Amino acid sequence: MTVRRIPTTRLGSRGAGALRRRLxxxxxxxxxxxxxxxxxxxxxxxxxxxxRSTGAAVLKPFAxxxxxxxxxxxxxxxxxxxxxxxxxxxxxxxxxxxxxxxQLIQSEFALREAAxxxxxxxxxxxxxxxxxYRAVAAEVIGWPPSTFVRSIVIAAGAKAGVRKxxxxxxxxxxxxxxxxxxxxxxxxxxxxxxxxxxxAIVLPTGARGIVRHGRGTAETFFLDRVRKEDVVRPGDRxxxxxxxxxxxxxxxxxGIPIGEVTSVNQTDTDLFQQIQIEPYVDFGSLDAVxxxxxxxxxx
Amino acid sequence: xxxAFALRAAGVxxxxxxxxxxxxxxxxxxxxAPDLLLVAVVSLGxxxxxxxGAVLGFLAGLVVDLLALxxxxxxxxxxxxxxxxxxxxxxxxxxxxxxxxxxxxxxITVLATVFGLLLHVMLGEAVAARETLLxxxxxxxxxxxxxxxxxxxxxxxxxxxxxxxxxxxxxxxxG
Numbered sequence: 001m002t003v004r005r006i007p008t009t010r011l012g013s014r015g016a017g018a019l020r021r022r023l024x025x026x027x028x029x030x031x032x033x034x035x036x037x038x039x040x041x042x043x044x045x046x047x048x049x050x051x052r053s054t055g056a057a058v059l060k061p062f063a064x065x066x067x068x069x070x071x072x073x074x075x076x077x078x079x080x081x082x083x084x085x086x087x088x089x090x091x092x093x094x095x096x097x098x099x100x101x102x103q104l105i106q107s108e109f110a111l112r113e114a115a116x117x118x119x120x121x122x123x124x125x126x127x128x129x130x131x132x133y134r135a136v137a138a139e140v141i142g143w144p145p146s147t148f149v150r151s152i153v154i155a156a157g158a159k160a161g162v163r164k165x166x167x168x169x170x171x172x173x174x175x176x177x178x179x180x181x182x183x184x185x186x187x188x189x190x191x192x193x194x195x196x197x198x199x200a201i202v203l204p205t206g207a208r209g210i211v212r213h214g215r216g217t218a219e220t221f222f223l224d225r226v227r228k229e230d231v232v233r234p235g236d237r238x239x240x241x242x243x244x245x246x247x248x249x250x251x252x253x254x255g256i257p258i259g260e261v262t263s264v265n266q267t268d269t270d271l272f273q274q275i276q277i278e279p280y281v282d283f284g285s286l287d288a289v290x291x292x293x294x295x296x297x298x299x
Numbered sequence: 300x301x302x303a304f305a306l307r308a309a310g311v312x313x314x315x316x317x318x319x320x321x322x323x324x325x326x327x328x329x330x331x332a333p334d335l336l337l338v339a340v341v342s343l344g345x346x347x348x349x350x351x352g353a354v355l356g357f358l359a360g361l362v363v364d365l366l367a368l369x370x371x372x373x374x375x376x377x378x379x380x381x382x383x384x385x386x387x388x389x390x391x392x393x394x395x396x397x398x399x400x401x402x403x404x405x406x407i408t409v410l411a412t413v414f415g416l417l418l419h420v421m422l423g424e425a426v427a428a429r430e431t432l433l434x435x436x437x438x439x440x441x442x443x444x445x446x447x448x449x450x451x452x453x454x455x456x457x458x459x460x461x462x463x464x465x466x467x468x469x470x471x472x473x474g
Contacts, residue, residue, distance in 0.1 A: 024350045028357045028379045035361075035372030036422070048371070055365040059317075063366060066321045074325070143324035145367045145374060147331070147412070147435040148419045153320075153368055180368045187368035195424070284327050 053182035060184050063141040133292035136160050140286050150193035157184045161293045165251050170289050173257035173280035192283050201241040205231045223275040236261045307458045315339040316362035331438030338446045340378050341403050342454040344385030356382030377415050381407045404447035408440050
């Protein structure tokens with residue numbers, strides 16, 4: 001079989017058509033590279049940030065509308081999916097409720113004692129969750145557009161008081177942190193992002209470490225930098241520590257639930273324990289989140 | 300590109316970008332999610348050639364990056380090249396092949412994922428190759444292949460209307 005090249009068509013590899021096509025491609029690639037560079041270099045408050053904010057504002061009503069239409073279908077899918085393991089789950093929750101009721105009574109006693117002792121000592125504390133924050137509830141209107149991105153977009157922005165670095169959670173626990181804000185929307189970097197981390201404390205032992213997402217895993221976290229002499233057991237709860245090192249404070253207030261320890265290992269060669277955590281939050285089904293807006297912004 | 304086609308194609312791109320960001324990306328199928336927007340851009344490239352594919356790919360990427368508040372230009376760059384390549388494929392070796400959408404979507408899904416990974420690595424972002432390639436790629440590829448022919452038929456219906464596709468040819472088989 002022979003192949004003959006047709007020389008005159010505008011779709012060929014030579015001629016004015018080909019030149020125009022290549023110029024179009026070159027211009028678009030160049031424009032993309034310029035946009036990438038400007039986004040990295042430009043200030044959020046600059047012209048590009050303004051253009052992005054305007055674009056997001058124009059598109060937001062469409063996204064919110066579509067989300068409202070899609071939500072019942074998503075709920076129906078979740079309901080059908082949930083039925084499969086409902087019986088076993090209900091029994092597990094009943095057992096948990098009994099245990100938690102006991103813990104609640106003990107915690108209330110401890111809380112009262114702690115409050116009295118703080119008053120006696122005149123103890124100065126950092127921002128505390130939820131007392132020092134105002135909760136802004138927001139609908140999730142955008143999901144990661146690719147597998148490289150671990151962020152969501154929520155329908156609350158600067159107009160609702162949301163600022164960069166505000167912590168985000170849902171009823172189950174810590175979700176992430178606000179990384180970009182427009183007038184009406186905000187981008188939330190999820191805790192599953194490889195670049196996200198949170199200082200954490202293990203309850204009840206008080207061991208401290210840093211929670212990171214495990215690379216190459218679906219939704220498993222690791223508690224890093226926990227000293228070998230600290231006691232951590234499977235089943236222990238991990239919450240944010242709200243640590244403050246010099247002028248650098250944690251983005252998260254103390255006491256936000258993160259997850260539960262599932263395994264603890266240590267080797268002779270490693271300096272720290274290898275602790276695996278299962279997060280309380282299901283990062284694949286976030287419908288709504290709460291942004292914690294500090295009642296008093298600190299410099 | 301006629302104004303009527305441009306308008307219809309822009310509508311398809313906007314609808315696909317919205318659906319991708321708000322609905323499709325939230326669906327987790329065996330750890331991956333279909334990439335409806337990529338499939339739509341590939342279809343537009345196949346139907347209207349390389350230049351139109353590149354322009355529409357760029358616009359699609361821009362809308363997604365605006366919606367997701369991501370770094371502007373990254374998705375545009377990936378989808379520009381995807382649309383262009385699909386168009387060139389339709390103009391050359393894929394001409395007249397009924398399964399061209401399937402072949403183009405399959406190859407471009409893999410290439411776009413690898414290129415996207417390289418791009419994010421070059422920009423200094425912490426991206427795990429195993430997490431993005433081995434985990435989500437096979438289910439995403441499978442889902443995209445399932446979507447390829449129906450989406451292509453739908454996009455053809457939406458953008459062409461009564462207007463016929465322009466003939467695309469670069470080589471001719473003579474025996």
